[in-house]
Amino acid sequence: MEGLVIKSTGSRITVRLDDGRVQDCRLKGQFRIKDIKHTNPVAIGDRVVLEINVQHGDGLITKIHPRENYIIRKATKLSKVSHIIAANLDHAYLIVTLAEPRTSTGFIDRFLVTAAGYYIPASLVFNKTDLYSPELRRLYKELRDIYERAGYPCYAVSALKGTNLKNLKSVLKGKINLFAGHSGAGKSALINAIQPGLDIRTGKISGVHLKGIHTTTFAEMHELSGGGFIVDTPGIREFGLIHFEQSEIPRCFPEMEKFLPYCQYKNCTHTHEPGCAVKNALGSGAVSHMRYNSYLSILNDS
Ligand SMILES: Nc1nc2c(ncn2[C@@H]2O[C@H](COP(=O)(O)OP(=O)(O)O)[C@@H](O)[C@H]2O)c(=O)[nH]1
Numbered sequence: 001m002e003g004l005v006i007k008s009t010g011s012r013i014t015v016r017l018d019d020g021r022v023q024d025c026r027l028k029g030q031f032r033i034k035d036i037k038h039t040n041p042v043a044i045g046d047r048v049v050l051e052i053n054v055q056h057g058d059g060l061i062t063k064i065h066p067r068e069n070y071i072i073r074k075a076t077k078l079s080k081v082s083h084i085i086a087a088n089l090d091h092a093y094l095i096v097t098l099a100e101p102r103t104s105t106g107f108i109d110r111f112l113v114t115a116a117g118y119y120i121p122a123s124l125v126f127n128k129t130d131l132y133s134p135e136l137r138r139l140y141k142e143l144r145d146i147y148e149r150a151g152y153p154c155y156a157v158s159a160l161k162g163t164n165l166k167n168l169k170s171v172l173k174g175k176i177n178l179f180a181g182h183s184g185a186g187k188s189a190l191i192n193a194i195q196p197g198l199d200i201r202t203g204k205i206s207g208v209h210l211k212g213i214h215t216t217t218f219a220e221m222h223e224l225s226g227g228g229f230i231v232d233t234p235g236i237r238e239f240g241l242i243h244f245e246q247s248e249i250p251r252c253f254p255e256m257e258k259f260l261p262y263c264q265y266k267n268c269t270h271t272h273e274p275g276c277a278v279k280n281a282l283g284s285g286a287v288s289h290m291r292y293n294s295y296l297s298i299l300n301d302s
């Protein structure tokens with residue numbers, strides 16, 4: 001029998017069988033011994049093979065299919081052991097707010113680079129549009145223009161009012177979707193609006209609660225009635241803890257990527273070199289100054 005891991009909190013694993021039934025499972029002992037790099041050998045999003053004991057009704061996971069991708073969290077940057085947050089993600093959505101609180105473009109760009117580093121396509125969801133003043137609406141249009149030109153689809157929604165959810169709902173269908181964003185951006189409220197009936201806790205209390213037990217909370221997977229899943233991550237900080245080689249960063253800026261073959265020097269860092277195709281494209285609309293500055297700052301930090 002085969003299925004999808006939808007919950008994995010330490011020793012308890014829940015698998016959604018392909019016929020829709022849900023099965024509590026254990027993991028065959030061999031996986032714990034073989035996998036020394038990860039604190040959890042099986043993660044939500046994993047596709048697994050299992051056997052069900054006819055007497056007890058217990059499930060035993062006997063095989064984990066190879067992962068298309070996965071995102072990890074490390075206790076510290078230097079830790080050798082990591083925790084797999086989720087696997088086999090089809091798409092990552094960053095829930096962004098321009099008010100209450102404001103998500104910085106530096107943060108957005110770091111997220112997008114990290115998603116690219118994990119080979120996960122990404123989009124931006126601007127939430128809380130019900131709070132936008134004319135000035136914030138102008139800011140949104142400016143940002144949407146920059147990010148859509150760079151190759152990232154943008155959605156503007158209000159989880160609170162339930163507005164403009166149609167397009168977002170349709171792209172989520174049938175996929176495993178990651179929702180990330182600062183605490184308070186409205187991830188849980190948005191999932192509730194997309195899939196009524198889930199009744200996920202929202203608001204200040206859960207925010208404070210999550211900060212305290214940040215490292216011990218697990219990502220949760222919510223099934224959509226039209227098919228597909230949303231993975232709600234408790235915090236975003238861990239998402240940034242991937243280590244990049246400097247030479248890998250340019251390919252994580254899709255709008256820069258197409259210029260890379262035309263730089264005069266093969267090992268161009270796109271900072272100071274003559275004949276740099278990326279710098280030549282700066283300000284032409286193809287590569288925005290804002291995104292290029294984020295590139296410099298990420299390069300500097302890695
Ligand atoms: N005005 C407004 N408030 C929202 C919206 N979405 C969420 N909120 C509020 O923002 C706060 C944080 O929401 P929550 O879903 O818990 O954020 P999370 O930490 O990202 O899961 C709550 O008080 C929500 O009621 C929205 O579209 N408009």
Ligand SMILES: [Mg+2]
Nearest residue numbers: 187188201206
């Ligand atoms: Mg939440």
Ligand SMILES: [Zn+2]
Nearest residue numbers: 263268270276
């Ligand atoms: Zn260059």
